[in-house]
Amino acid sequence: MPEPAAAAGPVSGGGGSAGAPRPEGGSVSEPLSQAAERGSATAGRVRVSGPSVPPQGAGPEVPKVPAYLRPPPPADVWQRRGPQPPGVLVRLRAASPPVIGPGTLWSVLATGLLSALLLGDGLGPNLLMVAVPAALGAFFAARSAGRRLRPWTAVWALGGLALLALPALRDAGWPVFLAVASALALGSLALHGSRSWPGVLLGSLGLFPSVAGGVRWGWRGVRARADDSRGRVRTVVRTTAVAVVLLLVFGTLFASADAAFADLLGSLTPEVSIGDSPWRVLLFALGLLGSLAAAYSAAAPVRWDGITVRPGKARSxxxxxxxxxxxxxxxxxxxxxxxxxxxxxxxxxxxxxxxxxxxxxxxxxxxxxxxxxxxxxxxxxxxxxxxxxxxxxxxxxxxxxxxxxxxxxxxxxxxxxxxxxxxxxxxxxxxxxxxxxxxxxxxxxxxxxxxxxxxxxxxxxxxxxxxxxxxxxxxxxxSPDGLVAEQNVQRYRSDRTVDIEYLKGLSADAVPALNELPEPLRSCALEDFQRDLTSPDAPWYATSWGESRARDILEQHPAENHGTTCHDFGRDADQREADERDGREGDGRDGDGFDPY
Structure with a gap:
């Protein structure tokens, strides 16, 4: 027969009888604090019969405060904010572009190199030469993103390229500036494809928001392709280095063997010196950033047409x-x-x-x-x-x-x-x-x-x-400068009045018309042009057709030296201007005299 269990003693601070076996969860006579110390797993199995006895020294039970009455927890200034709503450009931009392709990368690199080599000496055909690889890079990026060439896109692109051809034709700076600014606007419209008034107005400035995104996009593409094709990159570098060495060695030998070939090679090769290196680096960066922004806009354009202007309240x-x-x-x-x-x-x-x-x-x-x-x-x-x-x-x-x-x-x-x-x-x-x-x-x-x-x-x-x-x-x-000069020459033939000082300030586009003036007016009008065009500093790619034509005219018929006669022409013009300011009659034609406007 099994031995009967010992009787339980009174609930007190001491333990049970010495010979009584201990249950697995502890005896009921053990203090509750010691049961809690043995762990939640053991204390969870304590069973106490009868009413529960609160621990000694415990106060009255405190009622719980409802959650809606509790004060909010203090704000954590270091806590990260939740997701913010996307900005206007994020909402208007198309889906993220695919990884930049090799054709786009090479076009962007060619644009940066041509900008550094050609744009530092002035504007001429070089601007169109730089724009062609940039346009190719945008075309490759648009094709990789699945965009198709549409009629209006072709109109904007061809119009922009036509405007960039003006620096190759005209020497005057003010129509060239208008042409370059308009070409940038048309190129932006070709990339974004806008049709509404907000789209057309904002789309012409759409390259600027794409600069930062284009840089990030290009950098991710370069890193991804460098990780996948390290061997091919080393092959391209070795091939390029060998080609450059061969060109330098044999080009130097042929140039030293023939003076005509040396002149041809010197006219075709851009002149790069150490002194203008910071300027060349800046031009390289601008060409790289601009071409990347254009390619990024072509791959993920901003849909400026999404901005709508609601019509005003209709009146009676x-x-x-x-x-x-x-x-x-x-x-x-x-x-x-x-x-x-x-x-x-x-x-x-x-x-x-x-x-x-x-x-x-x-x-x-x-x-x-x-x-x-x-x-x-x-x-x-x-x-x-x-x-x-x-x-x-x-x-x-x-x-x-x-x-x-x-x-x-x-x-x-x-x-x-x-x-x-x-x-x-x-x-x-x-x-x-x-x-x-x-x-x-x-x-x-x-x-x-x-x-x-x-x-x-x-x-x-x-x-x-x-x-x-x-x-x-x-x-x-x-050719506005040529038209101004031609009209003033015709006016001189009719009423014998001409402002030589003003005509001398025109560009080289005016030389063909000024060449028709009689002497000594012709030489006085062309002496400054002859001094500036005799020793050209700009290479062929930074020389306009108007400047080349003016140089040929002055080489065939150089301006003569008339001493103080030209100074007298300038003094007469200044005197007429002073007469106009003083309210006196100038040349007696209608009381107006010289008009600076």
Missing amino acids: RAEWALPLIVLNLLFAAFLTLQLVVLLGGYDKVLEETGLTPSEYARQGFWQLLWATLLTLLVIALALRWAPRGEPGDRALVRGVLGVLCVLTLVVVASALRRMDLYVDSFGLTRLRISVAAVELWLGVVLVLILAAGVFGARMLPRAVVVSAAAAVLGFGLI
Whole structure:
């Protein structure tokens, strides 16, 4: 028989009887604190019969505070923020581009090297030579991303390349600057493919947000391809090094053997010196960053068309149309007076106002130019708040704004007529031909707005950009400096007045026209050009066709030295300018004298 278990003693601080066996979980007479010390696994098996006895020294039970009444925990300033909403560019940009391909990498590298070697000596054909590999890199990146060449993309790309050809043709800096800026805008539009007004305006500046992303994209691609093709990279480096050594050795031998070959090799090879190394490094970085940004934009363009501008609250017909009808009446009254002047009342108007013909022309041109610009702003605001709910509302909008556009076209014609009168009095200058070209382009924009009212405004943003690019291209092709010089030479043949000091400040594009002046005016006008073009510093790739043609003319017919005669011409011009400032008559033609504008 099994031995009976010992009777349990009273619950106290001591242990049970000495001979009693200990249960696995401890006896009930053991203090609860010791049971807790043996671990949760052992203490969890303690069973106490009867009411629980609180430990000695314990206070009353404290009720628990609900969670919604507890104070919030202190904020942790070092805690990382949660995911932030994506920015505007992230939302508008297409999906992440694929890994940069080898064709894009080599094109980007070629762009950077050509920028460092060719762009440090000036602008000419070198700008187009640098743009070609950059365009190829963007084409390879777009093809790897699955983008196809669309008609408008081809229009923007070809237009940009045509504008970059102007530095190879013209020596004047101001049309070249306009052409380069317009080419960058068209190239950005070709990469992003925008069609709406926000897309066209912002898409022309779209390369700048892609610079940082393009650098990260290119660096990841280089690292990935370097890890996969270390052996091929070493092979390419060895092959390039051997080719360079062979070219240097045999090129030096052939150059020392034949002077003609040495001259040819020297004209074709870019001159690189240690002194301009920082400038070359900067050009390399700019070419690399620009080509990477272009390729990244081609692979993952920003969809600027996603930015929409909601139309304004439509106004009532009377509230919207009445001010524009009053404006149309004002335009009609002004143009009626202009028509009377053009038909025979010109002398009477001059007699009543006391103005000379040149003063009358100068006084009105700038005002009419500003009137044209403000009319375009009025049309844009009117379209924003015009009623458009019913067919009658849309017909009213077309009628009122169509009349305003037609009247503004007549204002443009009047402004151009005033400029023509002004040029007849004082001759053509850079500023006068520039503002006349701007006024003419504004007239083209008005014609496009009229066409949009008839055929729809879907193509209007792109049409305006095409007209602007065509205007810049045409402005450069007509050679504004050459046109200024030609007009002043013809004016000298008619009234024997010419401003030699102003003509001497034109570019080399004016040399063919100035070469037609009689002596000593010809030599006085060309002496500065001959001094600058006799010893050319720029290589062939940084020399424009206008500069080369001027150098050939001066080599065949050099300017003669007339001593102080040319100084007297300059002093006469300065004296006429001083007479104009003092209010005295200059040459006695109409009391206007010399006009610096």
